[in-house]
Amino acid sequence: MKPATAIKAAKPSVALDHSQLFDVSVTGPLTKKRCINLDNGASTQPTTAVMTAVGNFMKYYSSAHRGNGFKSQITTWAFEEARVGLLRFVQAREDQHLCIFTKNTTESVNLLAARFPFVKERNVILISSMEHHSSDLPWRKTGHTIVYIAINKDGTLDMDDLQNKVSMYGNSLALVCVSGASNVTGILNPIYKVARIAHSVGAQVYIDCAQLVSRRAIDVKDLDDPEHLDYIAFAGHKMYAPFGSAVLIGRKDAFSGGTPFLDGGGAVNIVTLVNVTYKEGAEKEEAGSPNTVGAYAMFIASKQLQQITFSAIENHERALMEYALPKLQKIPGLKLAGGYPVDLGTRGGVISFTIDNIHFNLVAAILGTDLISLRENFIRKDINNKIGYIRLSFGLGNTFTDVDLVVDALKKIVHGEYKFKYIQDEHGEFSAAGVNCDFSAFVSLDVEPLKHPTRMTLKTVFLEWKEKGKKWMKIHPKLR
Numbered sequence: 001m002k003p004a005t006a007i008k009a010a011k012p013s014v015a016l017d018h019s020q021l022f023d024v025s026v027t028g029p030l031t032k033k034r035c036i037n038l039d040n041g042a043s044t045q046p047t048t049a050v051m052t053a054v055g056n057f058m059k060y061y062s063s064a065h066r067g068n069g070f071k072s073q074i075t076t077w078a079f080e081e082a083r084v085g086l087l088r089f090v091q092a093r094e095d096q097h098l099c100i101f102t103k104n105t106t107e108s109v110n111l112l113a114a115r116f117p118f119v120k121e122r123n124v125i126l127i128s129s130m131e132h133h134s135s136d137l138p139w140r141k142t143g144h145t146i147v148y149i150a151i152n153k154d155g156t157l158d159m160d161d162l163q164n165k166v167s168m169y170g171n172s173l174a175l176v177c178v179s180g181a182s183n184v185t186g187i188l189n190p191i192y193k194v195a196r197i198a199h200s201v202g203a204q205v206y207i208d209c210a211q212l213v214s215r216r217a218i219d220v221k222d223l224d225d226p227e228h229l230d231y232i233a234f235a236g237h238k239m240y241a242p243f244g245s246a247v248l249i250g251r252k253d254a255f256s257g258g259t260p261f262l263d264g265g266g267a268v269n270i271v272t273l274v275n276v277t278y279k280e281g282a283e284k285e286e287a288g289s290p291n292t293v294g295a296y297a298m299f300i301a302s303k304q305l306q307q308i309t310f311s312a313i314e315n316h317e318r319a320l321m322e323y324a325l326p327k328l329q330k331i332p333g334l335k336l337a338g339g340y341p342v343d344l345g346t347r348g349g350v351i352s353f354t355i356d357n358i359h360f361n362l363v364a365a366i367l368g369t370d371l372i373s374l375r376e377n378f379i380r381k382d383i384n385n386k387i388g389y390i391r392l393s394f395g396l397g398n399t400f401t402d403v404d405l406v407v408d409a410l411k412k413i414v415h416g417e418y419k420f421k422y423i424q425d426e427h428g429e430f431s432a433a434g435v436n437c438d439f440s441a442f443v444s445l446d447v448e449p450l451k452h453p454t455r456m457t458l459k460t461v462f463l464e465w466k467e468k469g470k471k472w473m474k475i476h477p478k479l480r
């Protein structure tokens with residue numbers, strides 16, 4: 001184990017200015033203060049640059065791959081540029097890897113599990129015990145033998161266990177699945193070492209990059225390199241782009257031949273009543289109309305991350321972690337997942353903890369009422385809904401003030417000093433009694449009225465009919 005980094009309590013400098021990157025105008029209904037997102041591990045707010053680019057793109061929006069019109073051509077071009085751009089973002093070569101667009105990371109893994117080139121003699125899949133459900137459950141459906149890799153007490157991957165299991169299963173091993181960064185502890189796994197170990201027996205690797213993509217640069221490497229990554233997945237909504245778009249970047253040879261995960265238009269070349277000829281490459285795996293706006297947004301977000309630079313992002317996260325950890329540690333009854341001190345060399349900006357004798361859902365509900373959103377109860381639940389962590393996950397929009405606010409709020413919770421009475425429902429969730437909010441005051445469900453109505457309202461149709469009817473009746477008095 002590496003020595004823990006000395007943690008300073010002093011406020012270090014953060015290079016990034018959140019108000020330049022994001023629209024920070026949203027305030028809550030009760031305190032009228034800025035809403036704070038400390039749940040970046042779940043979803044990151046799109047940056048202003050992404051929102052502007054998407055807004056501009058919308059006027060050119062048309063069908064991709066299916067039209068000859070000017071707008072269709074622009075849309076198709078932007079979609080394909082996004083594909084190449086995202087391959088380059090992770091240092092992938094177009095002749096070795098495909099970039100397949102999906103709707104989220106979960107769909108990417110399901111697609112891979114359905115299309116993975118299993119061979120008869122290799123029927124074992126090794127999965128780390130820290131995986132998100134999406135990196136675990138789709139593999140269970142394949143019918144192959146699933147074996148879990150242990151994790152150490154501090155939450156890191158047990159590399160000895162990995163090595164032993166890889167040696168034990170050897171030529172029976174098909175795949176090793178490990179996340180680049182854990183969604184629970186933020187631990188950054190040594191993915192290139194994992195790849196080297198897996199490749200030593202001819203197995204392949206799938207690295208879940210959902211949490212890693214916005215935190216560290218990814219390099220899938222050349223397929224000849226023993227540390228290459230065969231398959232990776234990540235989504236727009238965790239890299240400062242909106243929901244609804246994600247990628248599976250995987251080795252090309254795995255997807256040649258066979259039938260796609262989803263069947264339908266866009267994936268096929270020729271369809272007769274008895275025969276189907278599929279396209280080759282990524283399009284074969286993208287049946288149906290693709291989310292071109294989402295793909296474009298991911299590409300713009302990836303360019304912005306590169307522009308900010310991953311070293312600035314790492315410094316920003318580290319500064320917030322160094323500032324937050326000693327403060328949190330001093331809160332009575334607060335226990336960090338993975339223990340303390342924390343080796344910041346192996347951590348992204350995620351802190352999970354429990355507080356003695358206070359339900360995690362209650363903590364989240366109180367903070368949420370006070371405008372601070374974080375994640376609670378996000379790990380495998382026990383049957384009584386009793387096991388759960390509270391998670392703070394930092395992103396580019398967070399500041400030292402956010403840390404101060406959450407630490408102060410947690411101190412108050414521990415001392416029972418919070419407003420409102422909280423009631424627990426039958427699902428274990430808490431909410432503040434008597435506090436209701438009219439969400440439609442923030443996000444309208446109405447359509448803006450047209451300034452120059454092009455369509456007639458029922459009233460105008462009726463009046464017109466009455467007018468015309470009268471004239472008509474004058475012309476044909478017999479029918480009166």
Ligand SMILES: Cc1ncc(COP(=O)(O)O)c(C=O)c1O
Pocket residue numbers: 041042104105106107132134135179181182183208210211235246
């Ligand atoms: C590590 C990890 N993998 C996968 C997922 C699933 O991602 P998505 O919501 O894009 O399907 C998440 C979501 O939180 C995650 O944290």
